[in-house]
Amino acid sequence: MKNCIVAQSGGPTAAINASLSGVIKGVLASNNYDTIYGSINGILGVINNKFLNLSEMAQRTENFIDRLSITPAMYLGSCRYRLPEINEEAVYQDIFTRFEEMNIGAFFYIGGNDSMDTVDKLSQYAEKIGSDIKIAGVPKTIDNDLVETDHTPGYGSACKYLATTFREIAYDVSIYPVQSVTIVEVMGRDAGWLTAATALARNNTLAAPHLIYLPEVAFDTEKFVEDVKSLLPKHRNLVVAVSEGVRDKAGNYISASDTNQDIFGHSQLNGTGKKLELLISEKLGVKVRSIELNIMQRCSGHLISRTDIEESILLGQKAVELTETGESGFMTTINRNSNSPYCCEIGYTAVSNVANIAKPFPIEWITPAGNDVTEDVVDYVKPLIIGELCEKFNSGVIEYLPLTHLI
């Protein structure tokens, strides 16, 4: 029997380890595979020969799979390494030599856009050399910007965090009888999926966030000041959701610093909220505060969505099953059949359909004024945040699987 390798890549989420659990579950239940190894720090672990024996860990650690499913961040560690084109053979030879040495039948990569590029290239190379090693992608990203899947694991949990936190912020800022503006900066460099989901904080007595700005609409600072000014008489304590990635008409980020770039050419943003805070203070002279939700919106494992975790597990299991039937070069997907009752099926697509493509937020889900979203967003996101998992506390503090193997 063949063995398997699984790895993770990209940014951390609260649900990516649930997909890892799914892959491990799938392999342990399989009659076709023997041991499953975890590659440490994505594909780099394969290159550098750094593995965990996950079959063994699942056997000797109590409730390993269940505890792993609700541990945030990334159990196997990540990398930002991008494979060269497949005609630069050296690194591919290293990887496939390792696969042969370890008697690997399938390689599973859990990640977002950039990780699917790795899956695509590895499966192309396998085909080129006539290898029958199956290469499979399992989606994850809080950004929800993968095409061919209704939504991505990690997105629902991040939205649950945003809905709850925006509601709590709206409560906090409403206690003084003075006008105030609170600008909350949300992740999502290129697409407004996360920022749009802040609309879920609203209910029939709470209108916050009162304004929502996505990167899909050119951001006009003068119009922004006007928007705030016109709403203040109606809502004493305004709460504004703004994407870190909002840009002006010329395409320049509003944030204070947009000079740093990571190796994929993504600009490292910060300070959009701070910049708008200073603007409102200067132009309107009203009490104003900015809040950056920072990495808490992606790593808050204490506020995960049960739906998100369950789907993430299924996506991992499905990937294993598909390789057993001979499939390779695919990514597993979620296909929604209906909103109410919420009903989804797990499917798959060729990874070449997904790699390096970002799913845009639907422009028709943005109001004509460009400062709010329509009810479609709520209908779309609401099912993804349903369900809680509260049994993870020990002596008052949340308990996760240790990550000591990463250091």
Place this chain on the structure above:
Amino acid sequence: MKNCIVAQSGGPTAAINASLSGVIKGVLASNNYDTIYGSINGILGVINNKFLNLSEMAQRTENFIDRLSITPAMYLGSCRYRLPEINEEAVYQDIFTRFEEMNIGAFFYIGGNDSMDTVDKLSQYAEKIGSDIKIAGVPKTIDNDLVETDHTPGYGSACKYLATTFREIAYDVSIYPVQSVTIVEVMGRDAGWLTAATALARNNTLAAPHLIYLPEVAFDTEKFVEDVKSLLPKHRNLVVAVSEGVRDKAGNYISASDTNQDIFGHSQLNGTGKKLELLISEKLGVKVRSIELNIMQRCSGHLISRTDIEESILLGQKAVELTETGESGFMTTINRNSNSPYCCEIGYTAVSNVANIAKPFPIEWITPAGNDVTEDVVDYVKPLIIGELCEKFNSGVIEYLPLTHLI
């Protein structure tokens, strides 16, 4: 039978409405009091004649008391109004005239240091004019800086948020195989109680936060850089907890801006973490990020401590009972009898012992190097964060009592 008024003041916390529940419970159970009114925006509601009939609301709103107990922020709204000295009689005459008109037997004020100043002055004035209206204080503050009580309501829930969030941040930053420093700024202008509690994030496999800086120790930026530099070889992904209120030897805040002051003369701080981020980046050239936990650390009702909520309710109930036995001019207190098993009694003290005095963090709980806390902190805080309350979600989002009456 006489009626009662209850009001809240100061900054919001996740537990202050539990104390309000306790007062309402106490009055509803009393044979001495009739209706309980909530004064909107602290003592200002009395002056401006703005009240809610809480007895009526408790009767006609389903589960009012239970839902109120777990709603964060401040149900009755707050104020930052400071009463003049009692020889400036006009405002006192207004207040006591209102009390007489409404047939008030007792006034309950839930708040921190500054609010206890109001309780103290009102009770002095009552004595001066021979009024038998009882004036009672119920403590609250996430800062835990009230004297004569072992700890304050709101502190335990904030500590539970900090312990969980620091653990999750430590997980998030550990996934890349590159050195990094993460500086997390924690509330607590003058005392290190909150920042010290971040030590609860640690367990036998997690050393974060690796450095903890409190305002009680003069902050030396050169020593800080040395501390970080010396730990980086041992811990690849350093997490640093720093109080917003750290100051240099001359007493100047490290934060970027310390020019704004509120009406109590407190400096409005921000940017301590940001400033230290820039410093580390410049001096060590390592990957560095700063995180400001902002108001989430005080308003995260989804992460409240059951112990904190239960004690807050008892403090409110006790205040009502004490007024029934003729006491006035007091604040209810928590007296700890033992750590393990954790055992507390609810008591009280003259409010003049408490008003305008800040409880210092024990210097002997800071390590000699001034960059960490001792195990005493963990022993002290641990019992305060025990217990969860997870039954508050509806369709995936946390549900609280509406605050529409504040707007």
